[in-house]
Amino acid sequence: MSNLRLKYASITKKIIMGVMGLFLSSFLVVHLSINLLVLFDNDQYLFNQAAHFMATNPLIQTFQWVLFLAFVVHIILGIVLQIQNWLARPIGYKVKGYSEQSFFSKYMIHTGMVVFIFLIIHFANFFVKAKFGMVDEITYPDGKTVDNLGILIVNLFKDGYYVAFYVVSILLLGFHLEHGFQSAFQSLGLHHPVYTRWIKALGTLFSVVITLGFITIPIVIYFFR
């Protein structure tokens, strides 16, 4: 019993989707923690040291490809699932349904698409520049010379349009997480008469913390630096 159709069954796709989603969520925590460093000093010393560590540590450098793969799988599967779901109802209703209980689940493809576009722009702004040595170096008073990625952030967040785009994207990411976090547990079969309520609450808290965390940075830089 191992034909191709079975291998790629709906549940398999959902489970992979959930695992990848949770993995990407954990990456967000790391990313946010490092980003926040930019707020703690004026010469981006802390942030640039952390970025330097991330860019040179062999373990993290290897892991980054796993992360990249997770993004690709999550995005491709998300699109495949959505297309299948649209095909499952060729004729829609005149009166749209309103009995959903996880509101943002209705907009996963939309919020996901915006985050994807954001990701591409984000990649061009930071990742590509850092990878291809397009970032100026800075030598700090303690003699350490590192890529000055921090100044890239600060300069970008001086641009009002970019800040607006960033804030909206992160907000939509928050909506994506609000549903995605608890949904992943359900897909993995983890449902509990008591704990599921806590998982949902944790998911909401997680999405709020991540959203506020990321949004604070451009707001602070734009208005107060």
Place this chain on the structure above:
Amino acid sequence: MDLTLKVWRQANAKENGRFVEYKVKGISSDASFLEMMDILNEQLVTEGQDPVAFDHDCREGICGACSMYINGRPHGPDKGTTTCQLHMRRFKDGDTITVEPWRAKPFPVIKDLVVDRSAFDDIIQAGGFVSVSTGGVPDANAIPIPKRKADLAMDAAACIGCGACVAACKNASAMLFVSAKVSQFALLPQGRVEARERVQNMVAKMDELGFGNCTNTYACEAACPKEISVANIARMNREYLAARVIAPND
């Protein structure tokens, strides 16, 4: 009460359908929704028109035959209620009510509000049973079953297979139905024997028939007239994961 009805009319599976507006007058608030439809049909017959075709059988909320998508909800506005158990007191005089058939690719319209739900039968045939050699009736208490499990199995078995879960789901997913059927067996020792094959076969059939994927919206649970819990979907996901990866030989 006087009502305006917008009903989906479709002569057969091949023809295009459309909404037709009807007026019904003097409906008692004690009438059930189906009785109101009967009154409309009587009116149509007297006028020499074709009555609206709709599914119904027991009219007491146990068979799952009735299936109408009323004002954006399968089985109408009441929680845990089938269309046949929905009463007109739930509506106000002068209301406009839109009645649509279930919408899903695997549920093609046969006529008006009647859809072909044999896709559910196909899923059941793929594994929704316990294979036994026929013989004498076994002693009811020969196999001990914990009360907790028996209760969960009974809750899952309350599914009447009406298809409201599919109708409510934005993805037309049949996961609540299939998971209820998988669960009712997986929880009991008699069904446990074939649990691994069952979940794989039923899910494969479900996918093959073209039902959508579950995105954990939980609209199914909200719409289910038997209030089947999405905990069953999690159980099926678990069963599936175990069957495919974790413990295929258990």
